[in-house]
Amino acid sequence: MFGRSLIAVAGIACALLTAGCTDADMANLGSYGSKATITCYSGGAAIYKDESSGKVSIGEGGSGVYYRSSKTGRFVHTYADCIVEQE
Known part of the structure; x- marks a missing residue:
């Protein structure tokens, strides 16, 4: 549970901070584990x-x-x- 929350936070941070995450980057974060x-x-x-x-x-x-x-x-x-x- 904690791992999925951390991934979600990382995905949001990636989107907000860089606004350059590709679909592949987001899929990579979402598929962790x-x-x-x-x-x-x-x-x-x-x-x-x-x-x-x-x-x-x-x-x-x-x-x-x-x-x-x-x-x-x-x-x-x-x-x-x-x-x-x-x-």
Whole structure:
């Protein structure tokens, strides 16, 4: 509950202070902690698909994404080209 309130305050502050937040910035704030579907590709073909239990983060220097899998409960760090779709 507190986390959602903090996100709302951050979104309002972003809108009031900068008036330059894009739809993507607002969606990013609003989806914090939401489940996501991760699909990774190689040579144009899907090679991996999974679901996160919550937030998906970008690795240091843009080296892939990492998250906790809702299917296995394990920590996953991919280094492939992935598309992350938040619910």
